[in-house]
Structures are given as structure tokens and as C-alpha cells.
Amino acid sequence: MSDTSVDDAPKRASKDDKDGDLAVVGRSVLVGKPIAEVYEGWRDPTRFPGFMKAVEAVEKRGEDYHWTVRAPLAQTVTLVTKITEDVPHKTIAWESTEDSQIKTRGRVTFETAPADRGTVVTADISYAPPGGDVGRIVAKLFAAEPNIQARHELKRFKMLMETGEIATGSFHSKQNEEN
Amino acid sequence: MRALTWHGNNDVRVDTHPDPEILNPRDAILKVTSTAICGSDLHLYDGVIPGLISGDILGHEFMGEVVEVGPKSTLKKGQRVVVPFTISCGGCFHCKKGQFSACDNSNPAEKQDASEKLYGHGMGAAFGYTHLTGGYAGGQAEYVRVPFSDVGPIVIPDELGDEDVLFLSDILPTGWMAAENAEIEPGDTVAVWGAGPVGLFAVQSAVIMGAAQVIVIDHHEHRLELAKQFGAKTINFEKTHVREALMEMTAGIGPDAVIDAVGMEAHGFVVDNVLDLVKQKIAPGADRGHALRQALLACRKGGRVSVPGVYGGMLDKWPLGAMMEKGLTIKGGQTHVQRYTGDLLRRIMEKEIDTTFLISHRLSLEEAPMGYKNFHDKQNEWTKVVLRP
Structure with missing residues (x-):
């Protein structure tokens, strides 16, 4: 992701939030845990469905990860990604392969926050919906609220790391399943 | 259940x-x-x-x-x-x-x-x-x-x-934190708007924290009566000009700290409140803030404003000049x-x-x-x- 900003703000906060022909979403979140623990929490995508509501399943096949992502109207889309960089306690980056229904690339970075505040987790994700029918669903899915979704998933990751659970306002299991 | x-x-x-x-x-x-x-x-x-x-x-x-x-x-x-x-x-x-x-x-x-x-x-x-x-x-x-x-x-x-x-x-911690946010010093007069549960506990807390004088403002006689047991003085806003009374009861200085324990549904038939009420009827999310406006104007120069009363949305006619020119400190919060x-x-x-x-x-x-x-x-x-x- 090239950064040609004129100021120090991250690209995802820019008014021109494009990464070439790709749209950019992302968010920083403070997780009050040591960097090693936070990195470990993010390292294995097959655990993501445990806290990411938009991700139905992640399966590792060889070096690739196959993501089943929820789309509107009870549809799903499949993403296929490979890890392009993995520096322990620093960064994990990925890129979609040709088998993916969506072209996407992204990076999560980990930095120790000042004064024992924990770890800053920053996600930067670029994506471009492909054409065709699937593309329209995907466009709806991503163009409608990719930023909100990314923000929610990161908040849930933070909850899981800091409290060991994901908050729910429900008071019985049936209500919880509906939410 | x-x-x-x-x-x-x-x-x-x-x-x-x-x-x-x-x-x-x-x-x-x-x-x-x-x-x-x-x-x-x-x-x-x-x-x-x-x-x-x-x-x-x-x-x-x-x-x-x-x-x-x-x-x-x-x-x-x-x-x-x-x-x-x-x-x-x-x-x-x-x-x-x-x-x-x-x-x-x-x-x-x-x-x-x-x-x-x-x-x-x-x-x-x-x-x-x-x-x-x-x-x-x-x-x-x-x-x-x-x-x-x-x-x-x-x-x-x-x-x-x-x-x-x-x-x-x-309500007890809320009244206590309201008094704590008033940062009471020896000799202080603390004025509390609202003799509801939070206001009454704020009065009790302010007395414990060493306020020299606590004045509570309401229009319910029985509630004002309850405040008196803690040694508070009372002002009934239906019978008394509140700001004038507060100035006269503080040697013209004004209360050192003011506490708004009323919040978004302030009473009183005064212009700002009636306008607020109309807005609140049209759109939830508009606040009715007569008590807070009065508190800001009454507070002494360099004084403290503590807001335990609940506000949820927007308030206009906010006397921002009073805050800046008098150098007020405002603290609120759940x-x-x-x-x-x-x-x-x-x-x-x-x-x-x-x-x-x-x-x-x-x-x-x-x-x-x-x-x-x-x-x-x-x-x-x-x-x-x-x-x-």
C-alpha cells in the first residue's frame, strides 16, 4: 500500500481513500495486552469465526486460506488468500489468489503502545469487488458497510483479548442466537 | 419470569x-x-x-x-x-x-x-x-x-x-461523584439544582466533604424538607429569584461549585425551557436544560460545574461565553x-x-x-x- 499522503494521518483516514483501483478500509484499536499475546491471537485465521460475525468459516488448504464470508440475502462469498508476510510480533500481510471471488489485500500491524497501554493493532484492507452477479452481491456487502464491519470485528477481537468473551446484551440463549 | x-x-x-x-x-x-x-x-x-x-x-x-x-x-x-x-x-x-x-x-x-x-x-x-x-x-x-x-x-x-x-x-455513588467533581474546598458554598435522590445524596456528600454551605434548589417542598436534615439551605424556585438569592447568600461572589442534579427534563415556565420542551416533543435527542444554564450563570468566576444529571443529546442556547469568560471547569459523566x-x-x-x-x-x-x-x-x-x- 503506497502512502502518498501530505500529512501524518493514515491512508484510511484520507479523503482520497483509494489504493490504486482498490477501496481502502481500516481501523486502529488498542488492546490492553502484551504484543506477543495479541500477535498470537491474530495469527491463526481459522480461529477468526469465533469472534468475526461476518466470517462463517476459514479453512487452511495447503498454504492458502479459504474464507466463507457472509453476504446479504443469506449468500456467501469465497475468498482465497495467501500470507505474503509474517514477521512475528510486528505484522501479518495477505493477498487474494486468482481463485478468490474478491480481489483483496491487507495488512495487520502490531506496535507496543506507550506507558504500558498494551498493543496497537492496525488493520488496513484494500478490496475490489469483481464483476458479474456475484460482484453485485459483493459490492453490496463491501461497498455498503466494509468499514463498519471491519470496525466491529476489530472491537470483538479486542473484547476477546481483554475479557476472554464477546459481549452480548441478550439474556437467554434463544435471543442470543437471533442477534 | x-x-x-x-x-x-x-x-x-x-x-x-x-x-x-x-x-x-x-x-x-x-x-x-x-x-x-x-x-x-x-x-x-x-x-x-x-x-x-x-x-x-x-x-x-x-x-x-x-x-x-x-x-x-x-x-x-x-x-x-x-x-x-x-x-x-x-x-x-x-x-x-x-x-x-x-x-x-x-x-x-x-x-x-x-x-x-x-x-x-x-x-x-x-x-x-x-x-x-x-x-x-x-x-x-x-x-x-x-x-x-x-x-x-x-x-x-x-x-x-x-x-x-x-x-x-x-444514586448514592452518583451523588458522591457529583460532589467529588465539584472539587470542594474549605469555606465553599455548593449549590445543588434538584432535590431528587441524586441531588439529596450530592447534598449529603458535599457536607461530608467539608462544604461550608450547601444550598439546594427545587420546587417540591417535601423534597426541600428532606435536604434540611443534612444542614442544607433551600431555595424554592417558584417563589424566589434563584440567581439573585445565590448571590445574596454568598456575599456577592456566587457559589464556588454548582451541581446540576436535574438533567434533561428541567421544569419551570421560562422562555428557554418552553422552547426546549417544544423541540423535545418533536425530536427525542433534544435536551431541556434550564437548570444547567442557570447553574452556569450562577457559578462564581473560576468555579466548578458538576453535571450528574442525565443529558442524552443536543442543547442550544448554551451559555458558552459564561464558561469561557468566567473560566469555569465543567465535569460530567455517567x-x-x-x-x-x-x-x-x-x-x-x-x-x-x-x-x-x-x-x-x-x-x-x-x-x-x-x-x-x-x-x-x-x-x-x-x-x-x-x-x-
Whole structure:
């Protein structure tokens, strides 16, 4: 992701939030845990469905990860990604392969926050919906609220790391399943 | 179980709901033994705070007996506990700083969107207080699910009755924090708008913290009478020019600190308030802030303004010039209940603080709708309603 900003703000906060022909979403979140623990929490995508509501399943096949992502109207889309960089306690980056229904690339970075505040987790994700029918669903899915979704998933990751659970306002299991 | 349920403006009923269950490892389930109706429940009753859905269970002042615990709860079955109305994880940046009501992790991620838009940040969660703060079922019920039960609830010794400690859940810490935010110094005069439960506890707290003079402003004679037992002086705003009285009672200096314990539904037939009222009828989210405006104008130069009263939205005609030109310090906030419960329980046990004087009516859960109506309509006599499910 090239950064040609004129100021120090991250690209995802820019008014021109494009990464070439790709749209950019992302968010920083403070997780009050040591960097090693936070990195470990993010390292294995097959655990993501445990806290990411938009991700139905992640399966590792060889070096690739196959993501089943929820789309509107009870549809799903499949993403296929490979890890392009993995520096322990620093960064994990990925890129979609040709088998993916969506072209996407992204990076999560980990930095120790000042004064024992924990770890800053920053996600930067670029994506471009492909054409065709699937593309329209995907466009709806991503163009409608990719930023909100990314923000929610990161908040849930933070909850899981800091409290060991994901908050729910429900008071019985049936209500919880509906939410 | 039976629970007091919101159906619409001025429409609450006791309905049957499923019993609560343990959903997360740190949860506990309480059998509620006592629960109170809060003045801020009346804001919900009046529909001036948005974010309730028909069928929501209200109630954020409650205590009870632990009947079930999740694997990570530190409570034990059979313990009697009071539960803070603020739901706090104890582990996020804000909780570790003691800013429990600002907890990052108690409000479900998708429910933080509304407050993030409205206030710039996602808010922490609370019991029985709209989906802006999590949509958690409240405690005006036979049973309640308590998340993060290892952080919030405080265990009560057997020798204390429910009524001695119930108000540790909200209004006592809220009155205490209001006085703390007034940063009282020796010789200070503290003026408190509103002789409701929070105002009365703010008066009591200000006296304990060493205020030389506490003046409380209201129009309900009986409520003003209650304030006098703590040595407070009173002003009835229906009979007296409040600002002039405050100047005359402080040698022309003005109160050193002012506390707005009224909030968004201020009374009084004055121009700004009538305009606010019209706006509030048109759009929930508009605040009615006559008390706060008056407090800002009354406060002495360089004084402190403490705002425990609930505001939820926007206020105009805000005397910003008074804040800047007089150099006022303004502090507000939902109460960081967990920060105060231990100390206040000790003060109750040492009989330094009494909270039972406030209770005017004791009702069964089934009588709760009548309790809401009377607490709302007859504020002079109905000072506090406790329900016994």
C-alpha cells in the first residue's frame, strides 16, 4: 500500500481513500495486552469465526486460506488468500489468489503502545469487488458497510483479548442466537 | 419470569419472559430481592431518550442473591450482592483507569455505532437502559443476568438490610461523584439544582466533604424538607429569584461549585425551557436544560460545574461565553460506580451515611407500573420507590 499522503494521518483516514483501483478500509484499536499475546491471537485465521460475525468459516488448504464470508440475502462469498508476510510480533500481510471471488489485500500491524497501554493493532484492507452477479452481491456487502464491519470485528477481537468473551446484551440463549 | 417491560411512552407493564441464562463465562444470575425505580427511568418512561424497543426490561438499581455462576465468575451461590448499573469489564484502558462507565468492552460492537455517531465514541453498557448502552435486560424483574460478575457486584454482609445498601447500585455513588467533581474546598458554598435522590445524596456528600454551605434548589417542598436534615439551605424556585438569592447568600461572589442534579427534563415556565420542551416533543435527542444554564450563570468566576444529571443529546442556547469568560471547569459523566462502592459501603456500615430516609414507597413487582405513574406524577411525596420481586 503506497502512502502518498501530505500529512501524518493514515491512508484510511484520507479523503482520497483509494489504493490504486482498490477501496481502502481500516481501523486502529488498542488492546490492553502484551504484543506477543495479541500477535498470537491474530495469527491463526481459522480461529477468526469465533469472534468475526461476518466470517462463517476459514479453512487452511495447503498454504492458502479459504474464507466463507457472509453476504446479504443469506449468500456467501469465497475468498482465497495467501500470507505474503509474517514477521512475528510486528505484522501479518495477505493477498487474494486468482481463485478468490474478491480481489483483496491487507495488512495487520502490531506496535507496543506507550506507558504500558498494551498493543496497537492496525488493520488496513484494500478490496475490489469483481464483476458479474456475484460482484453485485459483493459490492453490496463491501461497498455498503466494509468499514463498519471491519470496525466491529476489530472491537470483538479486542473484547476477546481483554475479557476472554464477546459481549452480548441478550439474556437467554434463544435471543442470543437471533442477534 | 415476571419483569417490568417497556411498551411505549408512558406504557410499562409486568410481562412474562424467559428466565435469564448464563451466556458468557464471567456471567452470574441473580434472584432479585430489591430493585428501585430511578429518576432516569422516568426519562425512558417519557420517551425523551431514544433507543428502547417494545418488550425491553427496565431497571438498573437492583440487588439480589446469586443463584447461578459461570465458570469464570468469582461469586458464589447464595451470596447477597448489589450490582452497579454500569457494566464494566475491568480490563480495558478505561476500566484500568477507574473510568468504569467508559468501558470499551461491555457494549456489544454493533450497538456502539449509535453512540459513536452521536457522541464521537462508543459508550459502555448499562442495565435496562436502551440499546445505545447494550440493550441489556434490567433488574426490575425476578431474575437478571449479570455480565462481568467478577468485576461489578459487591458482596453485602448479612447484618445489613437490602434498603441499607440498595442505592450503592447507582444514586448514592452518583451523588458522591457529583460532589467529588465539584472539587470542594474549605469555606465553599455548593449549590445543588434538584432535590431528587441524586441531588439529596450530592447534598449529603458535599457536607461530608467539608462544604461550608450547601444550598439546594427545587420546587417540591417535601423534597426541600428532606435536604434540611443534612444542614442544607433551600431555595424554592417558584417563589424566589434563584440567581439573585445565590448571590445574596454568598456575599456577592456566587457559589464556588454548582451541581446540576436535574438533567434533561428541567421544569419551570421560562422562555428557554418552553422552547426546549417544544423541540423535545418533536425530536427525542433534544435536551431541556434550564437548570444547567442557570447553574452556569450562577457559578462564581473560576468555579466548578458538576453535571450528574442525565443529558442524552443536543442543547442550544448554551451559555458558552459564561464558561469561557468566567473560566469555569465543567465535569460530567455517567458514574464510575465500581470506583466508589467499597468506600461507600464502609461509610454505610459506620453509619456515616444513611440512605433509607429517601424511600417513600415499597411495592411488589406487579405494582411497578403504578409505581412509575406515581413517581412520575407525584414527585413531591413519591421520593423513591423500592420494588420487592
